[in-house]
Amino acid sequence: MIFQAIFDCMDFTGWLLFGFVLLLLTDVVRNWRPHNFPPGPWAVPFLGNVFTGVDFKTMEKLAQEYGPVFSLRRGSERMVFISGYKMVKEALVNQLDSFVDRPVVPLFHVVFKGLGIALSNGYLWKKQRKFTNTHLRYFGEGQKSLEKYIEVESNILCEAFQEEQGRQFNPHYTITNAVSNIISSVVFGHRFEYSDQNFRKVLELDNEAVLLAGSPQTQLYDAFPGLLKYLPGPHQTFHSNYKEIVMFLRKEIEKHQEEWNANDPRDYVDVYLAEMEKKKEDPSAGFNIETLLICTLDLIEAGTETAATTLRWALLYMIHYPEIQKKVQEEIDRVIGQSRHPTMADRPNLPYTDAVIHEVQRMGNIVPLGFPKMASKDATLGGYFIPKGTAIVTILASVLLDKNEWATPDNFNPEHFLDSEGQFRRRNAFLPFSAGKRVCLGEHLAKMELFLFFASLLQRFTFSPAPGEMPSLEGVLGFTHSPEEFKMLAIPR
Numbered sequence: 001m002i003f004q005a006i007f008d009c010m011d012f013t014g015w016l017l018f019g020f021v022l023l024l025l026t027d028v029v030r031n032w033r034p035h036n037f038p039p040g041p042w043a044v045p046f047l048g049n050v051f052t053g054v055d056f057k058t059m060e061k062l063a064q065e066y067g068p069v070f071s072l073r074r075g076s077e078r079m080v081f082i083s084g085y086k087m088v089k090e091a092l093v094n095q096l097d098s099f100v101d102r103p104v105v106p107l108f109h110v111v112f113k114g115l116g117i118a119l120s121n122g123y124l125w126k127k128q129r130k131f132t133n134t135h136l137r138y139f140g141e142g143q144k145s146l147e148k149y150i151e152v153e154s155n156i157l158c159e160a161f162q163e164e165q166g167r168q169f170n171p172h173y174t175i176t177n178a179v180s181n182i183i184s185s186v187v188f189g190h191r192f193e194y195s196d197q198n199f200r201k202v203l204e205l206d207n208e209a210v211l212l213a214g215s216p217q218t219q220l221y222d223a224f225p226g227l228l229k230y231l232p233g234p235h236q237t238f239h240s241n242y243k244e245i246v247m248f249l250r251k252e253i254e255k256h257q258e259e260w261n262a263n264d265p266r267d268y269v270d271v272y273l274a275e276m277e278k279k280k281e282d283p284s285a286g287f288n289i290e291t292l293l294i295c296t297l298d299l300i301e302a303g304t305e306t307a308a309t310t311l312r313w314a315l316l317y318m319i320h321y322p323e324i325q326k327k328v329q330e331e332i333d334r335v336i337g338q339s340r341h342p343t344m345a346d347r348p349n350l351p352y353t354d355a356v357i358h359e360v361q362r363m364g365n366i367v368p369l370g371f372p373k374m375a376s377k378d379a380t381l382g383g384y385f386i387p388k389g390t391a392i393v394t395i396l397a398s399v400l401l402d403k404n405e406w407a408t409p410d411n412f413n414p415e416h417f418l419d420s421e422g423q424f425r426r427r428n429a430f431l432p433f434s435a436g437k438r439v440c441l442g443e444h445l446a447k448m449e450l451f452l453f454f455a456s457l458l459q460r461f462t463f464s465p466a467p468g469e470m471p472s473l474e475g476v477l478g479f480t481h482s483p484e485e486f487k488m489l490a491i492p493r
């Protein structure tokens with residue numbers, strides 16, 4: 001009776017208010033924080049914390065306020081953030097099976113569709129990762145070994161720098177092309193000339209996509225994919241860039257299919273095509289053309305942007321710290337000299353150079369938030385309850401810059417990786433490749449690339465800023481943390 005009377009005298013505004021309160025209540029009930037869930041800032045009704053930029057600097061501030069395990073809500077999805085070496089190690093290493101899966105990230109899902117290696121799960125992920133790992137490990141020997149490929153490419157890169165004849169230039173795409181040529185040789189059996197405009201376009205599209213992936217406007221897509229897919233915005237550029245990259249990769253695969261000879265496997269794609277024949281009886285392992293396409297995307301992308309960005313940071317730090325550059329060159333001159341190329345066998349004899357590369361990776365901090373993860377089962381972390389299916393972010397930046405682990409966390413200091421005798425010293429909190437079951441698949445390859453490219457460049461050149469233009473060490477935040485564009489001089493030694 002009372003409700004009837006209220007309804008009878010409600011006007012349009014009253015109904016609007018009533019509808020809003022009802023929606024608000026539904027939102028509150030639907031997004032009720034589970035018992036003992038990690039704390040976090042107050043979330044705006046309906047939207048959650050979409051106005052909090054998910055970048056490592058903001059996340060560090062939140063960790064100071066809420067502790068090493070805290071949460072945010074985007075739309076109606078809750079995300080848990082894990083900060084600092086102690087807690088990240090607990091999550092990835094001590095609780096090895098708790099956070100193995102990837103969540104569906106709508107922005108990426110449009111492209112990767114849960115296939116391939118980096119964003120797949122379960123049986124398909126296990127099979128694809130194992131197959132790719134085996135191929136990378138036994139890629140080839142002698143003239144076709146990974147080390148040989150990197151040595152040859154380092155030489156070509158040095159020649160390209162030489163052609164600049166001491167003039168100022170931006171090394172961005174020459175380095176990216178050189179690094180990409182290593183994984184391209186593994187995957188497609190050939191490299192791309194630095195003058196190849198088609199490939200350059202692919203590298204530029206990828207670079208733009210990686211930058212866009214980190215912007216708050218693009219990330220808004222993850223909170224409201226159903227609505228935003230119809231609206232203009234940076235997410236549209238992101239998706240159309242990937243469309244073009246995928247088209248490029250598809251053409252390479254089609255060429256391989258035409259030329260395929262079961263008795264003469266030349267590269268990853270050829271070996272994968274053979275595996276597709278063998279695994280016909282096991283469709284859930286996912287050995288088919290669509291998964292191959294995404295595996296090549298994973299490898300080319302993860303194998304290019306990361307190591308190339310690290311090398312750009314390396315040159316930038318050398319420009320900023322000429323006395324450190326000089327010490328690296330002196331060590332290389334003493335151990336290798338000028339008459340032969342650096343090899344992996346030289347690494348144990350170049351502890352200072354090795355320490356500098358590690359310190360570049362620590363300060364470069366190129367994947368600050370790691371790759372997204374998901375609780376594979378109900379878990380407890382730092383005393384908080386994390387239900388199965390919750391999205392997890394391990395803040396790798398907070399490990400590489402952890403005040404409890406590094407003597408001078410915010411300063412470039414190769415001594416972090418040297419003992420009192422000047423010998424190389426491993427550090428547990430050095431986790432740029434993450435850890436646990438999802439640890440970077442290309443760690444071994446990346447370490448070879450960084451060492452051989454860096455040592456070859458410093459053997460042949462001295463790097464300095466373009467006159468009057470000391471480049472910034474601030475960095476640009478996208479999906480990766482990369483240097484701002486800079487020009488430099490490469491003076492032959």
Ligand code: HEM
Pocket residue numbers: 117118119129183298299302303304306307310366367370371372396432433434435437438439440441442443445446
């Ligand atoms: C300096 C260079 C590199 C860095 C810093 C780096 C870093 C990372 C990180 C942080 C992850 C996420 C791990 C996790 O989820 O816990 C990852 C995954 C991955 N990386 Fe790398 N990476 C580098 C180079 C490479 C290279 C050269 C390749 C090429 C083979 C590669 C292939 C992959 C793949 C396929 C994954 C996904 C693994 C999976 O989900 O099972 N990475 N990398």
